[in-house]
Amino acid sequence: MKIASWNVNSLNVRLPHLEQWLQAFAPDIVGIQETKLEDHRFPDSALAGLGYRSVFAGQKTYNGVAILSRESATDVQIGIPGFEDEQKRVIAATVGDLRIVNLYVVNGQDVGTDKYAYKLRWLDAVHGWLAQELAAHPNLVVLGDFNIAPDERDVYDPKVWNDGHILTSTAERDALKRLYALGLHDAYRLHSDEAGIFSWWDYRMGGLRRNLGLRIDLTLVSDALRASASASGIDREPRTWDRPSDHAPAWVQLDA
DNA sequence: ATGGTAGGAGACCTA
Numbered sequence: 001m002k003i004a005s006w007n008v009n010s011l012n013v014r015l016p017h018l019e020q021w022l023q024a025f026a027p028d029i030v031g032i033q034e035t036k037l038e039d040h041r042f043p044d045s046a047l048a049g050l051g052y053r054s055v056f057a058g059q060k061t062y063n064g065v066a067i068l069s070r071e072s073a074t075d076v077q078i079g080i081p082g083f084e085d086e087q088k089r090v091i092a093a094t095v096g097d098l099r100i101v102n103l104y105v106v107n108g109q110d111v112g113t114d115k116y117a118y119k120l121r122w123l124d125a126v127h128g129w130l131a132q133e134l135a136a137h138p139n140l141v142v143l144g145d146f147n148i149a150p151d152e153r154d155v156y157d158p159k160v161w162n163d164g165h166i167l168t169s170t171a172e173r174d175a176l177k178r179l180y181a182l183g184l185h186d187a188y189r190l191h192s193d194e195a196g197i198f199s200w201w202d203y204r205m206g207g208l209r210r211n212l213g214l215r216i217d218l219t220l221v222s223d224a225l226r227a228s229a230s231a232s233g234i235d236r237e238p239r240t241w242d243r244p245s246d247h248a249p250a251w252v253q254l255d256a
Numbered sequence: 257a258t259g260g261t262a263g264g265a266g267a268c269c270t271a
Binding site: 009010012013034036060061062107109115147160202203204205206207243245246 | 257259260261262263264265269270271
Protein backbone atom coordinates (compact mmCIF):
# COMPACT_ATOMS: atom_id res chain seq x y z
CA MET A 1 0.00 0.00 0.00
CA LYS A 2 1.55 3.28 -1.17
CA ILE A 3 0.34 6.53 0.35
CA ALA A 4 1.54 9.87 -0.97
CA SER A 5 1.26 13.62 -0.51
CA TRP A 6 1.62 16.16 -3.30
CA ASN A 7 1.22 19.91 -3.40
CA VAL A 8 0.24 20.38 -7.04
CA ASN A 9 0.11 24.22 -7.01
CA SER A 10 -3.14 24.47 -9.01
CA LEU A 11 -4.89 21.27 -9.99
CA ASN A 12 -6.34 23.12 -12.98
CA VAL A 13 -2.84 23.51 -14.43
CA ARG A 14 -1.43 20.26 -13.05
CA LEU A 15 -4.19 17.75 -13.83
CA PRO A 16 -2.20 16.26 -16.74
CA HIS A 17 0.81 15.81 -14.44
CA LEU A 18 -1.36 14.27 -11.73
CA GLU A 19 -2.88 11.84 -14.22
CA GLN A 20 0.50 10.87 -15.61
CA TRP A 21 1.96 10.44 -12.13
CA LEU A 22 -0.98 8.38 -10.82
CA GLN A 23 -0.50 5.95 -13.68
CA ALA A 24 3.27 5.77 -13.28
CA PHE A 25 3.50 5.64 -9.49
CA ALA A 26 0.19 3.88 -8.82
CA PRO A 27 -0.39 5.08 -5.26
CA ASP A 28 -3.35 3.66 -3.31
CA ILE A 29 -4.07 6.91 -1.47
CA VAL A 30 -2.94 10.47 -2.25
CA GLY A 31 -3.38 13.72 -0.33
CA ILE A 32 -3.36 16.73 -2.65
CA GLN A 33 -2.77 20.32 -1.58
CA GLU A 34 -3.21 23.70 -3.26
CA THR A 35 -5.88 22.58 -5.69
CA LYS A 36 -7.05 26.24 -5.93
CA LEU A 37 -10.40 24.96 -7.23
CA GLU A 38 -13.93 25.46 -6.06
CA ASP A 39 -15.65 22.14 -5.47
CA HIS A 40 -17.88 22.34 -8.57
CA ARG A 41 -14.72 22.51 -10.70
CA PHE A 42 -12.95 19.53 -9.11
CA PRO A 43 -12.03 16.97 -11.83
CA ASP A 44 -13.50 13.97 -10.00
CA SER A 45 -14.79 12.25 -13.13
CA ALA A 46 -11.40 12.45 -14.87
CA LEU A 47 -9.77 10.91 -11.79
CA ALA A 48 -12.51 8.27 -11.55
CA GLY A 49 -11.52 7.25 -15.07
CA LEU A 50 -8.10 6.35 -13.65
CA GLY A 51 -9.64 4.36 -10.80
CA TYR A 52 -9.50 6.98 -8.05
CA ARG A 53 -12.35 8.27 -5.96
CA SER A 54 -12.05 11.83 -4.68
CA VAL A 55 -13.14 13.76 -1.63
CA PHE A 56 -12.23 17.44 -1.63
CA ALA A 57 -12.63 20.84 -0.05
CA GLY A 58 -11.60 23.80 -2.16
CA GLN A 59 -11.97 27.48 -2.79
CA LYS A 60 -11.11 29.98 -5.49
CA THR A 61 -7.51 31.19 -5.92
CA TYR A 62 -5.85 29.75 -2.79
CA ASN A 63 -5.56 26.58 -0.71
CA GLY A 64 -7.79 23.58 -1.44
CA VAL A 65 -7.19 19.96 -0.41
CA ALA A 66 -8.33 16.53 -1.56
CA ILE A 67 -7.89 12.85 -0.82
CA LEU A 68 -7.80 10.42 -3.75
CA SER A 69 -8.15 6.72 -3.05
CA ARG A 70 -8.73 3.48 -4.89
CA GLU A 71 -11.03 2.32 -2.10
CA SER A 72 -13.89 4.62 -1.15
CA ALA A 73 -13.39 7.14 1.64
CA THR A 74 -15.82 7.51 4.52
CA ASP A 75 -16.28 9.77 7.56
CA VAL A 76 -14.95 12.80 5.71
CA GLN A 77 -13.95 15.70 7.94
CA ILE A 78 -13.30 19.13 6.45
CA GLY A 79 -11.41 21.67 8.54
CA ILE A 80 -10.25 21.40 12.14
CA PRO A 81 -13.23 20.77 14.44
CA GLY A 82 -13.89 23.79 16.62
CA PHE A 83 -11.40 26.00 14.80
CA GLU A 84 -12.99 28.70 12.66
CA ASP A 85 -11.08 28.98 9.40
CA GLU A 86 -12.18 30.29 6.01
CA GLN A 87 -9.13 28.71 4.41
CA LYS A 88 -9.59 25.20 3.04
CA ARG A 89 -6.48 23.50 4.38
CA VAL A 90 -7.65 20.28 6.01
CA ILE A 91 -9.46 17.16 4.91
CA ALA A 92 -9.54 13.82 6.68
CA ALA A 93 -11.18 10.53 5.79
CA THR A 94 -11.21 6.85 6.60
CA VAL A 95 -9.99 4.50 3.86
CA GLY A 96 -10.15 0.83 4.75
CA ASP A 97 -8.60 0.47 8.21
CA LEU A 98 -6.60 3.70 7.91
CA ARG A 99 -7.48 7.21 9.00
CA ILE A 100 -5.91 9.75 6.65
CA VAL A 101 -5.41 13.39 7.62
CA ASN A 102 -4.29 15.68 4.79
CA LEU A 103 -2.88 19.06 5.83
CA TYR A 104 -1.92 22.15 3.89
CA VAL A 105 -0.13 23.90 6.72
CA VAL A 106 -0.08 27.70 6.72
CA ASN A 107 3.05 29.15 5.10
CA GLY A 108 3.50 32.02 7.55
CA GLN A 109 5.01 34.64 5.22
CA ASP A 110 7.67 35.94 7.67
CA VAL A 111 8.48 35.41 11.33
CA GLY A 112 6.61 37.98 13.39
CA THR A 113 3.82 38.70 10.88
CA ASP A 114 0.10 38.15 11.42
CA LYS A 115 0.27 35.19 9.05
CA TYR A 116 3.05 33.67 11.17
CA ALA A 117 0.93 34.07 14.31
CA TYR A 118 -1.96 32.42 12.44
CA LYS A 119 0.37 29.55 11.49
CA LEU A 120 1.29 28.89 15.13
CA ARG A 121 -2.35 29.15 16.28
CA TRP A 122 -3.37 26.82 13.47
CA LEU A 123 -0.68 24.27 14.37
CA ASP A 124 -1.80 24.38 18.00
CA ALA A 125 -5.37 23.61 16.92
CA VAL A 126 -4.12 20.74 14.74
CA HIS A 127 -2.22 19.34 17.72
CA GLY A 128 -5.34 19.24 19.89
CA TRP A 129 -7.41 17.69 17.14
CA LEU A 130 -4.82 15.03 16.23
CA ALA A 131 -4.68 13.91 19.85
CA GLN A 132 -8.40 13.13 19.53
CA GLU A 133 -7.99 11.55 16.11
CA LEU A 134 -5.28 9.23 17.45
CA ALA A 135 -7.47 8.16 20.34
CA ALA A 136 -10.31 7.33 17.95
CA HIS A 137 -8.17 5.98 15.10
CA PRO A 138 -4.89 4.32 16.15
CA ASN A 139 -4.03 3.58 12.49
CA LEU A 140 -3.42 7.20 11.59
CA VAL A 141 -1.45 8.71 8.70
CA VAL A 142 -0.96 12.48 8.78
CA LEU A 143 0.46 13.78 5.55
CA GLY A 144 0.72 17.01 3.65
CA ASP A 145 2.63 20.16 2.91
CA PHE A 146 3.79 20.95 6.44
CA ASN A 147 5.63 24.14 5.48
CA ILE A 148 8.17 23.17 8.16
CA ALA A 149 11.58 21.64 7.46
CA PRO A 150 12.11 19.32 10.45
CA ASP A 151 15.85 19.82 10.97
CA GLU A 152 19.14 20.87 9.38
CA ARG A 153 19.32 17.79 7.14
CA ASP A 154 16.15 19.01 5.46
CA VAL A 155 17.45 22.35 4.15
CA TYR A 156 20.12 23.19 1.58
CA ASP A 157 21.71 25.86 3.74
CA PRO A 158 21.09 26.01 7.50
CA LYS A 159 22.72 29.44 7.64
CA VAL A 160 19.96 30.85 5.43
CA TRP A 161 17.21 28.64 6.81
CA ASN A 162 17.73 29.45 10.47
CA ASP A 163 15.71 30.37 13.55
CA GLY A 164 14.75 33.73 12.08
CA HIS A 165 13.28 32.24 8.91
CA ILE A 166 9.84 30.83 8.25
CA LEU A 167 9.72 27.06 7.69
CA THR A 168 12.72 26.61 10.02
CA SER A 169 12.04 28.82 13.05
CA THR A 170 12.25 27.24 16.49
CA ALA A 171 8.56 27.83 17.22
CA GLU A 172 7.54 26.04 14.01
CA ARG A 173 9.90 23.13 14.60
CA ASP A 174 8.69 22.89 18.19
CA ALA A 175 5.10 22.70 16.92
CA LEU A 176 6.13 19.78 14.70
CA LYS A 177 7.91 18.09 17.62
CA ARG A 178 4.69 18.37 19.62
CA LEU A 179 2.97 16.37 16.87
CA TYR A 180 5.75 13.76 17.06
CA ALA A 181 5.21 13.62 20.84
CA LEU A 182 1.62 12.47 20.25
CA GLY A 183 3.07 9.31 18.75
CA LEU A 184 3.48 10.34 15.12
CA HIS A 185 6.68 9.57 13.23
CA ASP A 186 8.20 11.15 10.15
CA ALA A 187 8.19 8.04 7.94
CA TYR A 188 11.18 9.23 5.93
CA ARG A 189 13.35 9.37 9.05
CA LEU A 190 12.43 5.83 10.09
CA HIS A 191 14.80 4.51 7.42
CA SER A 192 17.15 7.31 6.41
CA ASP A 193 19.30 9.95 8.07
CA GLU A 194 20.40 11.30 4.71
CA ALA A 195 20.73 15.06 4.32
CA GLY A 196 19.86 16.96 1.15
CA ILE A 197 16.74 15.02 0.17
CA PHE A 198 14.14 17.64 -0.65
CA SER A 199 10.48 17.89 -1.68
CA TRP A 200 10.28 21.56 -2.67
CA TRP A 201 12.50 23.76 -4.79
CA ASP A 202 11.84 27.43 -5.46
CA TYR A 203 10.88 28.24 -9.04
CA ARG A 204 13.37 31.09 -8.90
CA MET A 205 17.15 31.13 -9.14
CA GLY A 206 17.41 27.71 -10.76
CA GLY A 207 16.40 26.13 -7.47
CA LEU A 208 15.97 22.60 -8.80
CA ARG A 209 19.07 22.63 -11.01
CA ARG A 210 21.21 23.72 -8.05
CA ASN A 211 19.27 21.51 -5.61
CA LEU A 212 18.39 24.51 -3.44
CA GLY A 213 15.50 22.77 -1.79
CA LEU A 214 13.75 21.94 1.45
CA ARG A 215 11.99 18.84 2.73
CA ILE A 216 8.66 20.24 3.88
CA ASP A 217 6.25 17.60 2.52
CA LEU A 218 5.93 14.83 5.08
CA THR A 219 4.13 11.58 5.76
CA LEU A 220 3.70 10.86 9.47
CA VAL A 221 2.63 7.44 10.74
CA SER A 222 1.20 6.61 14.14
CA ASP A 223 2.79 4.22 16.65
CA ALA A 224 0.43 1.47 15.53
CA LEU A 225 1.60 1.79 11.90
CA ARG A 226 5.27 2.35 12.57
CA ALA A 227 6.37 -1.26 12.12
CA SER A 228 4.48 -1.59 8.83
CA ALA A 229 6.07 1.53 7.29
CA SER A 230 8.68 -0.34 5.27
CA ALA A 231 9.89 2.47 3.00
CA SER A 232 9.48 6.17 2.41
CA GLY A 233 10.83 8.71 -0.05
CA ILE A 234 10.26 11.56 -2.43
CA ASP A 235 9.52 11.09 -6.12
CA ARG A 236 11.53 13.88 -7.66
CA GLU A 237 10.58 13.04 -11.23
CA PRO A 238 7.41 15.13 -11.67
CA ARG A 239 9.39 18.18 -10.54
CA THR A 240 11.53 17.73 -13.70
CA TRP A 241 8.56 17.70 -16.08
CA ASP A 242 7.59 20.65 -18.22
CA ARG A 243 5.71 23.35 -16.30
CA PRO A 244 5.90 21.53 -12.96
CA SER A 245 4.57 22.13 -9.49
CA ASP A 246 7.29 23.49 -7.20
CA HIS A 247 6.71 20.43 -4.96
CA ALA A 248 7.46 16.75 -5.55
CA PRO A 249 5.34 13.92 -4.09
CA ALA A 250 6.39 12.44 -0.75
CA TRP A 251 5.33 8.85 -0.10
CA VAL A 252 5.29 6.03 2.43
CA GLN A 253 4.88 2.31 1.83
CA LEU A 254 2.77 0.42 4.37
CA ASP A 255 2.98 -3.36 4.36
CA ALA A 256 -0.07 -5.45 5.20
C1' DA B 257 18.47 36.81 -0.43
C1' DT B 258 16.36 44.26 -0.19
C1' DG B 259 16.42 39.07 -5.20
C1' DG B 260 13.94 35.99 -8.43
C1' DT B 261 9.28 32.72 -10.91
C1' DA B 262 4.69 30.78 -10.96
C1' DG B 263 -0.53 30.75 -10.44
C1' DG B 264 -4.76 33.21 -10.28
C1' DA B 265 -7.55 36.96 -10.18
C1' DG B 266 -8.51 41.19 -12.28
C1' DA B 267 -5.45 46.09 -12.50
C1' DC B 268 -1.95 42.65 -6.68
C1' DC B 269 -1.75 38.78 -3.55
C1' DT B 270 0.34 34.38 -2.00
C1' DA B 271 3.92 31.23 -2.01
